[in-house]
Amino acid sequence: MAVSAELDGRLSRWLWLVKWILVIPHWIVLFFLWIAFFVVTVIAFFAILFLVKWWLLAIPHYLVLAFFSSGMHAGWWSGGLITLLTLIAAFALAFTDRYPRDLFALIVGLNRWVLRVAAYASLMTDAYPPFRLDQGGTETAGTEHAADGS
Structure with missing residues (x-):
């Protein structure tokens, strides 16, 4: 204006x-x-x-991501799979002086899924997050097309 x-x-x-x-x-x-x-x-x-967008359509993702992140609380442990894998990677790094490449790819893929669902649920994007684990440090070609709606 x-x-x-x-x-x-x-x-x-x-x-x-x-x-x-x-x-x-x-x-x-x-x-x-x-x-x-x-x-x-x-x-x-x-x-x-x-709108059913942020709660109804995202319920399947919420259930999967509750296991990945700290959404499930079981007694003293409330870290989730991502935290557990990160702790395992920290111990591997401490004892072997290297970060396991496959574990890195898995942790990045899990975090990528969590962040995609968070962006969708907070209405920051209209692209429905895919039910796939895109592992590794870079995005796959299919993810780029899903983000722009083509």
Whole structure:
């Protein structure tokens, strides 16, 4: 939005009183337009909130990701598969002085899946996250096409 204003060169001392009277019908119309704007905004908010997109369509992903991340709490352990694999990788790194490449690919793939579902559930993207584990440090060609909708 761009707003520009210009001060007139010659001003009348009493014309502003007439202009204030001419503004009253505009205020009445604007009052009803603001009420309509508020009502439509509330309706749109609830339409987006209770669209089946972020909760119903994502339920299968939520169930899978509850196992991957810290969504499942079992006694003292509440870390999830990603945390467990990261701890295993940390021990492997401590004792062998190298990060296991296949474990790295799996952890990145699990985190990629979690982040895709989080972006979809928070309405940051319209692309439905695929049910696949894209392992490795780089995205696969199929994922790029799914993100742009083609």
